[in-house]
């Protein structure tokens with residue numbers, strides 16, 4: 128039984144990968160972006176790449192942290208008007224409560240978008256294509272480099288917990304390209320996420 132299931136399903140990922148690669152080739156063949164000025168509109172990626180990206184973002188749980196929760200009729204629910212737009216700019220967080228000594232380590236905002244721990248306070252990033260406050264100005268390569276190295280744009284500051292870089296750095300190139308294509312296809316939300324608060328500054332603020 129198991130053997131027959133395996134033999135049916137085994138060729139599938141290969142077939143999918145070939146299909147994706149073929150689409151990528153077609154896209155590159157049609158594109159004249161290499162010679163175009165940087166200001167030209169980006170050619171839109173094929174619909175199946177965006178769809179694959181949506182699937183990876185949904186299964187990868189990006190929205191758990193990057194889409195703020197709001198209180199709905201049955202309790203907290205993702206605020207879909209702010210899909211993947213990160214910690215809401217208007218929600219100014221007071222200093223995190225100081226935890227007693229013991230095994231509790233982290234506190235999190237009701238939105239699930241601000242996290243306090245030994246690293247200070249981190250706020251989930253705006254992943255929408257807004258040019259000023261989101262990933263609108265990013266290239267697919269900068270996105271992939273960020274996810275692989277755990278550094279902003281692949282070269283900047285270290286990305287703090289709880290962003291699961293140790294898991295996501297294992298996405299392959301095709302997956303990262305698909306995730307980026309999907310993120311660039313969702314509605315842009317203008318939302319400037321605060322910069323992280325280092326542990327020392329957090330401790331000083333809490334004493335006041």
Ligand code: HEC
Nearest residue numbers: 187188189192249250251252279280286287288289290323
């Ligand atoms: C457990 C919570 C959590 C999950 C799940 C999560 N993130 Fe994050 N992410 C964060 C936090 C917090 C930050 C901000 C860290 C910082 O400022 O140093 C962040 C930062 C980022 C950044 C860096 C932005 C920049 O400007 O450098 C990218 C890109 C990103 N996340 C993409 C994703 C994607 C794509 C997924 C799903 C595949 C995802 N995240 C899932 C918590 C999470």
